[in-house]
Amino acid sequence: MSTREVHSGGCQCGAVRYRIAGELGYPHICHCRMCQKAGGNFFMALAGTRNEDFLLTRGEPSWFRSSDPCGRGFCAKCGTPLFFKTVGSPYISVTIGSLDDPEASVPVSQDGVESRVSYFDRLFGLPERETDRSDLPGGTAAVGRSNHQHPDHDTAAWPPREDRS
Known part of the structure; x- marks a missing residue:
């Protein structure tokens, strides 16, 4: 019996979390201008999975339609x-950087x-x-x-109860 790969990830604040039960296919970095703008950086690193292997486990992303055929989800x-x-x-x-273990998906191409x-x-x-943040107090x-x-990693709740205001 084979075991399927399981990957998890989410946004920086923890409001949106996801799980992938399957392979991360075609990991690559994309230098197109839309990816530069969407990531606010020189490129965007992406890996794909089948829709049926993808599950949102917390929250809902917002979506921006960057072109008629393409949408980009974000927190x-x-x-x-x-x-x-x-x-x-x-x-x-x-986005490879949103994976809990970005080392699990090594880019194979530059697009x-x-x-x-x-x-x-x-x-x-x-x-x-x-x-080095010696410029900050502490x-x-x-x-x-x-x-x-x-x-x-996944958490039962976020933020932790003691951090909620």
Whole structure:
């Protein structure tokens, strides 16, 4: 008997959560201008699954119709981009960064390269440094102690009862 892959994910604030009981297909990064705008970044990383393998487990996303055939789902509360869906398709794509384990889906392709920013290939040659928030009162530790981000796993309720105002 085979075991099916199970993946979970959601938005930054935890208002929208989902589960995938099946394969994450065609993981890729898309450089098209719509994906750049939707993600507010140089590209959007996506992986697909069959509609029947996808389940919302908390909340409902809001949707923006970025073109006649395409919609993009996001959390209306925190703004996290979550989904890409083509009208009539048997698939839905999730943003790889919204997965609880983004390492589970390694991109195999770059699409929309006609819109790729001209300096993309030079980004990996930039100097690297770890997160340093010494500019904030209490520094990086204070940020960690006051983190309101949903953890990278399913929870029975969110936010935790003691954090609700």
